[in-house]
Structures are given as structure tokens and as C-alpha cells.
Amino acid sequence: MATLAPPVTETGRRTTPAASPARRRGRRGGSRAGRPGPVAYTLLTLVALVSIFPLYWTLVAGSHTNAEIAATPPPFLPNASLFENFQLALEQAPIGKAILNSVLVSGAITVGTVLFCTLAGFAFAKLAFRGKGLLLALVIGTMMVPTQLSVIPLFMMIAELQWVNQLQAVILPTLVSAFGVFFMRQYLISALPNELLEAGRVDGASTFRIFWSIVVPVARPAMAVLAMLTFLTAWNEFFWPLIALTTANPTVQVALAGLGSGYVPQRSVIMAGTLLGTLPVLIVFTILGKQIVGGIMQGAVKG
Amino acid sequence: MTIASGTVREAAIAAPPPTSAATSPARPRKRRQLTRNRWGYAYVAPFFLVFTAFSLYPFMYTAWVSLHETSLSNINGGTWVGLENYRELLQSEFFWNAARNTLTIGILATVPQLCMALGLAHLLNYKLRGRTFFRTVMLMPYATSIAAATLVFSQLFGRDYGLINTMLEAVGLDRIDWEAGTVSSQVAIAVIVTWRWTGYNALIYLAAMQSIPGELYEAAEIDGASKWKQFLHVTIPSLRPTILFTIVVSTIGAVQLFGEPLLFAGNGTTSGGASGQYQTLGLLMYQQGWSNFHIGQAATTAWAMFMIILVIVGVNAVIGRLRARADR
Numbered sequence: 001m002a003t004l005a006p007p008v009t010e011t012g013r014r015t016t017p018a019a020s021p022a023r024r025r026g027r028r029g030g031s032r033a034g035r036p037g038p039v040a041y042t043l044l045t046l047v048a049l050v051s052i053f054p055l056y057w058t059l060v061a062g063s064h065t066n067a068e069i070a071a072t073p074p075p076f077l078p079n080a081s082l083f084e085n086f087q088l089a090l091e092q093a094p095i096g097k098a099i100l101n102s103v104l105v106s107g108a109i110t111v112g113t114v115l116f117c118t119l120a121g122f123a124f125a126k127l128a129f130r131g132k133g134l135l136l137a138l139v140i141g142t143m144m145v146p147t148q149l150s151v152i153p154l155f156m157m158i159a160e161l162q163w164v165n166q167l168q169a170v171i172l173p174t175l176v177s178a179f180g181v182f183f184m185r186q187y188l189i190s191a192l193p194n195e196l197l198e199a200g201r202v203d204g205a206s207t208f209r210i211f212w213s214i215v216v217p218v219a220r221p222a223m224a225v226l227a228m229l230t231f232l233t234a235w236n237e238f239f240w241p242l243i244a245l246t247t248a249n250p251t252v253q254v255a256l257a258g259l260g261s262g263y264v265p266q267r268s269v270i271m272a273g274t275l276l277g278t279l280p281v282l283i284v285f286t287i288l289g290k291q292i293v294g295g296i297m298q299g300a301v302k303g
Numbered sequence: 304m305t306i307a308s309g310t311v312r313e314a315a316i317a318a319p320p321p322t323s324a325a326t327s328p329a330r331p332r333k334r335r336q337l338t339r340n341r342w343g344y345a346y347v348a349p350f351f352l353v354f355t356a357f358s359l360y361p362f363m364y365t366a367w368v369s370l371h372e373t374s375l376s377n378i379n380g381g382t383w384v385g386l387e388n389y390r391e392l393l394q395s396e397f398f399w400n401a402a403r404n405t406l407t408i409g410i411l412a413t414v415p416q417l418c419m420a421l422g423l424a425h426l427l428n429y430k431l432r433g434r435t436f437f438r439t440v441m442l443m444p445y446a447t448s449i450a451a452a453t454l455v456f457s458q459l460f461g462r463d464y465g466l467i468n469t470m471l472e473a474v475g476l477d478r479i480d481w482e483a484g485t486v487s488s489q490v491a492i493a494v495i496v497t498w499r500w501t502g503y504n505a506l507i508y509l510a511a512m513q514s515i516p517g518e519l520y521e522a523a524e525i526d527g528a529s530k531w532k533q534f535l536h537v538t539i540p541s542l543r544p545t546i547l548f549t550i551v552v553s554t555i556g557a558v559q560l561f562g563e564p565l566l567f568a569g570n571g572t573t574s575g576g577a578s579g580q581y582q583t584l585g586l587l588m589y590q591q592g593w594s595n596f597h598i599g600q601a602a603t604t605a606w607a608m609f610m611i612i613l614v615i616v617g618v619n620a621v622i623g624r625l626r627a628r629a630d631r
Contacts, residue, residue, distance in 0.1 A: 035429065036429035036430070040426050040429055041431075044423075044427070044437050047423060051440050051441050051443050051502060052443060054455045054456065054459065057455065057459065057466065058451075061458065069464065070463075070464040074464075074466060074469060115349075116353070117350070120346055120349070120350040122346060123343040123346035132343065135351070142358060145358070145609075146559050148561070148585060148588065148605055149365055149608070150357070150361035150362045151361070152364075152368055152592060153361035153365055154361045156598075172353070173358070175353045175357075176349065176350045176354055178354075181350055207345075236447075238448065238561075238562045239585075243589075256448070256450040257450050267461075267464070270458070270569070271455070271458065274454045277448070278447060278448065282443075285439075285442075285443065289439035289442065289443075292442065292446075293435070293439055296503065297506055297510040
């Protein structure tokens, strides 16, 4: 989760009084000067190619035989062996099961994180209670503590509970995120007018009712962004799943880690497996990429 | 923890004023009604329950474990050895090797990465055709997992059939045995990290750049400052807090580096190469705990990592504060 920390945290520091009116102008008009020359386009295209190429190479290498990718010059277009290699990869590592597990794990983590962080974010944004400042400071402080520092007792705990190799061992510890709480708080402070809450209260709605029918609808855009970022992060989580699960009941990342450890590493099969494991997230990214970019940008700008 | 939370807390506290200043003066009375609410505890309870059970408690417990000689299956202790584990750690050449590697890979991975991200953000800030396309494509590596990225790159860096060596040969250079050398393997690992994170950092810089007031550039232009001068004297100083923040975050990431060196050889070995030439602290910790079952040693290494992070974050916070003061 630490990876998600920068946008919002960084925001606050930048929000000097002088910056806020100018920010709006900047966003609307693109404050920077002018149109780029051909050099800029060339450089950007180059970077775009470098960004995509390893993924494209996964497809190329995964769709040839070992001998074919070892040839000079190497092939540069995908080939027909792709599905054969998929099949081999599926035989060597339980990738199908891993994808199902990853969907379950990431889905559960996303639902939990979005729900709990919206609850807590709302409380921190709009309710006052004793010790709120201290608790909020604690939330933010935790964004700095690396996961690796908790891993040893965590493993002892799940060993004691006999949860090793069970999905809940991966889900539960990641069910909340400090970043999410902070993100929702920052959003709700400005997006949720106090009048709305008062209106609800005047109508005699219960606190839960107010949350469900007033806060959640207002928070929906931020919840969507948080959901996407959380899903991506949960899907890609590597360190803790590797420790808590085995290759018998893996998430995608654990399965991928085990894929290379055969006697004779078959490079094309490894690549096909990598492609299989990456495909779901690439599909999500292709559909929602614009929103994810917007979310990261918004996270960074939102004050 | 105190230093770390201090910096971020300052960030958080700096944030609210504009908004609360905008809403509060108009309706002081109504605000008060909202402030009395015991339900606040119920709303934050799920977060703190999960957080205490799975983060705070284990975090503290790691310190306790580091003072014991214990095994993984023994949750209730082991033998008390006091600071023995720390003494051993400081005398261990493996620790110093891993610390050195973590430092060099960290520098190799973060410095070029952040510089490139800055330049990239500058380009993305132009009125571009297809800007959404460029932004999205540059974020693709971020969406790729460590495991997938490392497996792909370890093939690209392969000695005999790797594409990079093929290209080196095509332009008349010698093949490099990327995994075998110290410098070459560390560069290769740094490349993987850089590939995954540059676009992400560029977006963060871009967001900050878009909040720089246009007047600053206009004024600079009237003073006859070239584009480059504007970048140096307007853009960079305005981005300083953001830059500082990305440095801190990247540093924390670099100290924890684990997946890339683990999978770089393709098969998940914890030794970090034949002579430990790219074994990082994260990898060493994993090796101590889950290969050698020296759980106390592993906990000690984890705490050493945390200490390193604290020092780096603290130094950055001090530098940031001094520079901010100098600006004023």
C-alpha cells in the first residue's frame, strides 16, 4: 500500500494559500507555454515505446517456440504457438487457479478498503470526537511504516491460526489502507456540504442512514478512484502473498514467481505464463487507464 | 516513527486550511452541531481494528522478536538474548554487503528515475496532441507487477539469447553477462525499477506542475528568461516539496527492494547471485527468516531497515525545512 501514498500526502504540503486560486487556472488552461516541437514528440514517442516494449515482447516471446526466440535476428511479430504455450504454462503452474484466487483476494481487499476507508474518511472529515487529531496523525504516520517490518509476527500469527496457504491470510492484513482513509477524507472535506448532512439530520435519519444515502452518493467518484488503485495494488502485491501462500494455492504473483523454477527453464512458456498473469490487469488498464491516470493526478492535486 | 509521521503530519495539517477557511466563517453555528458525534468512533473502528491487529501489533512485536533467539513456529518467544542479534548483525559481512548493495541499487534506481520523470513531466505539460494516450501508456509499467516485469526483464538481460545482448552485438559491442557482474546486475535491477516507476512519478510531477501559476512564467518571459532558464528557476523551485516527497517515497521503496533481486535470476533464489552481488536487505531478511529459520536475525534486519528509512526521511525533512526557510 505504501506505493499509493505519494499523491495525497504530497498535496497538502504544496497547498500554500497562494497556490490555490492559480491551480484552477492552471488546470483549465494548461498554464505552461505553448505547443511542443517535433523534438518533444520524438522523445515522448521513444519513452512510450520503451514503456510498452517489454509487454509487447512478452507477447512475442510467449507466442514462439524456444528455438525461435533464440534465433538471430529474433522474431518481432507474434506467432501461432501462443495457445500451445498457454497450455504448457497452465500445466506447469496453476495459473488458472491463481487468477481466480487473485480475483477473489483483490476483490475482497478492494471492497473492504473502499468501505472502511470511506467510513473512516467521512468521520475524519465531518465528525468531531475526542482524540480525532491524534488518531488521524496515527493513520498518516502508518503510511511510512514498511510492510516488511510487520511480516515476521504476522507470519507467526497466521501460523498459529493455521491460516498459512489460506486466502484470508492475504486478505485480512491488507483490508484497510491509511492512504485510502486520507484520500477519502481529503475528498469529503470539500465535496460534502455540511448542509446536506444537516438536512438529513433534521429529517431524523439515523447516522447509518445518513452515511448510506448522503455520504456514499457524494463520495462515489473518489470511491471509484480508490477502488481502481486498490485493485491494481492488491493484484500486484508480491512480498506478503509469497510468504503466506504456497504454489499449491497461489495468487498470480506467487504463481509467476514459481514459474521459472523448472529444471529446464522454457523461456517461451515462462513468457506465456507471465502474459496470462498480466493480461487481466492490462485489460482493466486498457479500459480504465484514463480514469486511473486521472485518479493519480487528482490524488496529487487535490488539497 | 516520530520523525516519519512528523513530516507527513505536517503535510496533512497544511492541507485543510484553504477548504475549512472557505466553509467555516459563514456557518459557525451549524458546524457546532456536527461536531458532537460519538459515532465518529464507530466509523473509524474498522480501520483501527484491522490496523492494530495486522500492522501496529506486528510492528511492535518485531522489535520484541529481534531480542530473541527464536524460530518461526514459536510465537510465544524463544530465548531472550538481548541485543545479541544486533551485535551479530553489525559484525556480519552479509549485512554490510546487503546494505551496500541496497544503497548502490537504490541510487542507481532512484536518481535517473526521478530526473527522467521530471523531464517527462515537463514534456507532458505541453499542449500535446494525444496527451491522454501518452500519459496512459507511460503508466502501463506501473500497472505491471514486480513478478511479471522482473521475469520479462531477466529474459531481456539474458546472457546468451537476451534481446539486449543481441542488440549490443548488432552495434558491434561485446555481450555482457548481466547477472554475473556486480555492477551489471545492479544496473539491470535498477533498470527494472526505473521502468516500472518513471511514468508514475512523471504524473505526480505533472500534477504539481499544472498548479504553478502561469504568471510566474509570464514574468520570467518578460525578464527575458529562456525556456531552459524558466524550467530551472520557476518550475524546479515550485516543485521542490513534490520532489522532496518523491525522493522520500522512492527511498523507502528502494530500502525495501525485494521482488526484483529475488526473481532476477528467474528462479527465486535468496542469495542474490552467486556471490551475493545483488542481495539486498529485503532479500537478506527473507533468507534469514524463511531459508535459514533465524527469525530473530530477520527481525533485527527488518529493524535495521526501518532505522535506515528513518534516518533518510529525517535528513530529507531537515533539508526540506532548511531550504524552505532559505526561500522565505
